[in-house]
Amino acid sequence: MADSQLDHRVLERAAEAEDFEHPEIYDEEGELDQGFLERVRDAIHAEDADRLRASVVPLHDSELGDILQHINFDDRQGLVRLLGEDFDYTALTQVDEAVRLEIVDAMPNAQIAEAVRELDSDDAVYILEDLDEADQKEILENLPFRERVRLRRALEYPDESAGRRMQTEFVAVPPFWTVGQTIDYLRDEADLPEEFTQIFVIDPSFKLLGAVDLDRILRARRPAKIEDIMRETRHAIPATMDQEEAAQIIQQYDLLSAAVVDENERLVGVLTIDDVVDVLQAEAEEDIRRLGGVGDEELSDSVLTIVRSRFLWLFINLLTAVLASAVIGLFDATIEQMVALAVLMPIVASMGGNAGTQTMTVAVRSLATRDLDIYNAGRIVRKELAVGLINGVAFALIIGVVAGLWFDNLGLGEVMGLALIINMLAAALGGILIPIVLDRFGADPAIASGAFVTTVTDVIGFFAFLGIAAWWFGLSSSL
Amino acid sequence: MADSQLDHRVLERAAEAEDFEHPEIYDEEGELDQGFLERVRDAIHAEDADRLRASVVPLHDSELGDILQHINFDDRQGLVRLLGEDFDYTALTQVDEAVRLEIVDAMPNAQIAEAVRELDSDDAVYILEDLDEADQKEILENLPFRERVRLRRALEYPDESAGRRMQTEFVAVPPFWTVGQTIDYLRDEADLPEEFTQIFVIDPSFKLLGAVDLDRILRARRPAKIEDIMRETRHAIPATMDQEEAAQIIQQYDLLSAAVVDENERLVGVLTIDDVVDVLQAEAEEDIRRLGGVGDEELSDSVLTIVRSRFLWLFINLLTAVLASAVIGLFDATIEQMVALAVLMPIVASMGGNAGTQTMTVAVRSLATRDLDIYNAGRIVRKELAVGLINGVAFALIIGVVAGLWFDNLGLGEVMGLALIINMLAAALGGILIPIVLDRFGADPAIASGAFVTTVTDVIGFFAFLGIAAWWFGLSSSL
Structure with missing residues (x-):
């Protein structure tokens, strides 16, 4: 069988x-x-x-x-x-x-x-x-x-x-039944759910009193009362609760299934852990996709569906890229006088963008798992600034020497190193603060942080590098 | 109780x-x-x-x-x-x-x-x-x-x-026991696991024969034989199997727990779904982090641990950024003659980078969930190319007009649009092929794809834009 x-x-x-x-x-x-x-x-x-x-x-x-x-x-x-x-x-x-x-x-x-x-x-x-x-x-x-x-x-x-x-099929018994009565009922009743791992205990109005896992029933003697072996339900899930929140409760308390109740605390269904696994997977998946700038698209979607779903993100990126270009435009006279600046400026922006993405990735996930909240945010911001400063100085030294030798211009290396440190600090601040602020305003930090963070690091990166260079070498600019 | x-x-x-x-x-x-x-x-x-x-x-x-x-x-x-x-x-x-x-x-x-x-x-x-x-x-x-x-x-x-x-505590009975015997054993035995959802069936040498979920036992009559109500285990997990693979089996087949067996198919433990939930979460988390260029760092890690873990990724990014700069360096004479190119070139690279990241995100996740494999790769590559072409043309029109008006130079808009289409196609190809190739060679596509994809879009973006501009306007370059 x-x-x-x-x-x-x-x-x-x-x-x-x-x-x-x-x-x-x-x-x-x-x-x-x-x-x-x-x-x-x-x-x-x-x-x-x-x-x-x-x-x-x-x-x-x-x-x-x-x-x-x-x-x-x-x-x-x-x-x-x-x-x-x-x-x-x-x-x-x-x-x-x-x-x-x-x-x-x-x-x-x-x-x-x-x-x-x-x-x-x-x-x-x-x-x-x-x-x-x-x-x-x-x-x-x-x-x-x-x-x-x-x-x-x-x-x-x-x-x-x-x-x-939720599944609306479940087994529920009154609290005054004995274990023996319950087992006899399970043996005789034809209309049971296909699978179940616990039996719920309800009063005559279907109000949830508690639950008994099947292993407790099997360990107990027949005369034992259900109300004596049941445990009170501490984690009943309101039917209107968001599935992700419900899934997190089931995961946190290692439940195999949880009772779902209506607004009058009456039992209406059961949420099982196999559904929860799928929900949690889907939510993590959603975060990955949003961080990558793709919406809810699936591999089997049509070309036009995919085009549409990606267009918006690319359009936002275009706006931020134009903003960064406008910053460069302020320094077109500067670049004309020293074209090496145009060659080197993407490095400063790109390093900042990557450092910002690193910080942002950690921040977005820590917010999702609630490891990061406004109470420990101060400590994490200080830590990220320290990380940004140390890596900033390290890469400033590497890049400074490389750029100085490449263009045979030590001053250029110094300007670049200085700009890089500034941009790495901006990346650390932006990478942590932007997700926190978005979260605070009820937006999903995964979906929008990326665009904001790279805007910050592009704008600050180009501005710091070209601005410091103009000042350092006494070049003209539109400022 | x-x-x-x-x-x-x-x-x-x-x-x-x-x-x-x-x-x-x-x-x-x-x-x-x-x-x-x-x-x-x-x-x-x-x-x-x-x-x-x-x-x-x-x-x-x-x-x-x-x-x-x-x-x-x-x-x-x-x-x-x-x-x-x-x-x-x-x-x-x-x-x-x-x-x-x-x-x-x-x-x-x-x-x-x-x-x-x-x-x-x-x-x-x-x-x-x-x-x-x-x-x-x-x-x-x-x-x-x-x-x-x-x-x-x-x-x-x-x-x-x-x-x-796995948990090494489990309940196992011989196949010839009756349901009654099994229930009596559970009532009398003091040394049972704290919780269990199924009973395993083993032969005298501990070889796994099957399992019975507790609800089957409760529904059956006392004289029923365990071997008649057990189901054969189709998904026994070898103890040496990777936890992620084991978790995927448990998730796919909606199991609450699975038997873990040694190399002689003897039962050695049980893997429960609550552990699986944690494993699947951790693996999705790992992918997110790797895509974001952060390793296994945790929020509570020390500053120096974080600095070290992020340094390598930033260093790889530096190499790719220098490569992109070298491409720009080929065109320093071109830029000197038309500084607008320096102002606009980051837009082409950035649009390609974002489009490539979109494609790559979908590819990396589809590989992880095995929705994408070498057999349907051809179809997906064609689809991504179509998406890249359509969005490429759309943004080429937008950007072309904007750039043409901005610099009052329609030719510049045309060059930029053309370069953008080329880079969006490169992004589509790189975004899908790089993860597939890395996966084929046994590397985790989540960890390395990002660097390769943005290298492709930076290099192709700068090269296409500056190269086409040099040829179109008859400007000099180092080529």
Whole structure:
């Protein structure tokens, strides 16, 4: 017998397909095996449903998701059509939004409703939430009353809230039951969640009283009262709480699952750690992308979607680059008299930009993990200034000597070293203060800090270098 | 009664301290409450152990870790000393390495041994692995035989392997036991892990046969045989497997815990999902830091440690910046004749750098999540080239007009637009190919791609712009 109803279903199907062996779909590098992928494509092109079923029905939903992600549009549609009822819709929760919508949009609403009935409520919501309201409504109307109510309630919670990610299937018992009664109930009740790790304890109005992990139940004697072995829930999650915040609570307290409650503290669902892992991954991913100046784009997005999503960031960068150029423009007369300045000025700006990015990266992540807050900010700013000063002096010496020898002009090396120290200090200050200020004003520091920090280091870098040079060598400028 | 032995102990201690109420240590922003922190500091400065105990003993280990992270060296030492036996050493797994080593280094080995005995094996290994070998040995010798053997075995596995992160406490039963026998065993056995979510099934030589989730046991009737309700383990993790790979398996298959086996497929431990969450977070964190040009530094590292860790990256950046300057140097005569080129050239380089960083960020993450591999690389390269071309043309038009008007020289705008298109295409190619090539050669693309990509966009940007300008306007250059 299999672990869960899902696995059970899968194994039954696999047995029908007379291919019980689990196929090796990943190679040693952990990449999708190309031979396997070829066999799947061949079966689709040959319209051979039996052969296709034998290959993909035994797969885990995440493996099927990987396959969907690696074949093209036509093959995806073919796969879903050929598998028919044997297509495991949970796989849709494992693919990019673009791929998911592509598959779902090609399906009649009645078929989606059929699929949604088979899914856990959290997976169903995951698929439904991307559809437009008219489709959502039509699909919900095709569902039995109880499921409709559950899904509608979950969909009414805000985007990216705990209520959206929760599973509405859970086991709950009254506090006065004994362990024996509880075990008997679990043995007899047919309509249990596919998997669960704790049992919730509620009063008659569904108000959450506490929870018992299954291992506590198994260790206790039958006559023991549930209320005596339960622990009070310290970390009940309001359904409207942002999913990232909820995920951080579950991570911090090493919970396997947490109760989700409505505004009256009634139990409405359970948030499980496997969803949390995905949320935390997605949030870290988001930070990386935002720091890199790319939005929510996915590898499978179309060229035009990608162009649009990157355009804004490049446009902001253009504005800051023009600002830096305007600073250089102030010194065009200076450069005309000493063209070596034009050759060397990118070095000063680039070193500052990199040092600023280093500081900013640390600051953005420390803010995200709450290691950095306004109370220890003073200490961290002083530390960053010290780091900037030391590395500034070190590189000022290196660059000063190199530039002095290169252009056979020691004064030029001295000017450059001085400008570099100033810019490294500006980089340290900008790299730490800009994210803190953005965070303070409620903006996501990951998304905007980069542009501001490099603006600071470009402007200060060019200004310090060209300005000091003009003054040092007595050259003219527009100042 | 409390959920786990740990909580139980904590609650007992709290009750002794006559402060059972769980204190509110976070404010509404989720930041450590400064009032609470002040009370802790006051108690430490007043050497008032009872008051300190009342505040911090009821805390979760992660909360105590947060406190340790937010107070200074002297207060940390004072806190550990004043709490004595009541200090929850698990908190040491929740702080930066620098803070952990600082606390552990101030402790005699006998006291560390005492602490280690109280910890779960995975937490104990986490603390021990950072110590030098002599200290490790002395501490292990202070432990009872069974624990010593377990910890030594875990420490013998490579750094960052599954064997290092696993918990060596688990529940295992033979396949021929019934559910009834298993439940009776769990009720009578005193020496069980503090928490567990599945029971492993092994043969007499400890070879892993399968596992049963606790909810399957609770649903089954007493006479049912374990071998009939167990599922075969498809995802046993070799103890030598890298922790990140192990974490990805647990995440992909939504496992709560996975069996860890030695080279003879004997069960040696269990890897739980809460450790996996931390590993995945740490790995995403690592990628962010590497993309930002900072190594493994932590917020609590000393100034000199940070200086050293950032120096190498800045030095590499210096070399690439000098290379870019050398390219400009080829055109010093050109610039001397038309100084506007010096004013505008940073825009071309900077736009390319940003576009390249965008592409690279997507490529690095897609490689990390295995969404990008050599089989779909061709398609992605074509897509990136298309994106680069479209955004290149768009910005060429914008910049061309702006530059043409700014310097009242339409030719200059045309040259700049052309150079920009070339550099955006170079950025697209470099941004995607450099990470792929680094990955192919076994290097971490996150750590090195940035330097290479900006070198490409700086060099091509300056060369294209100044070169085209020299040819277009018939200016002299060193070429």
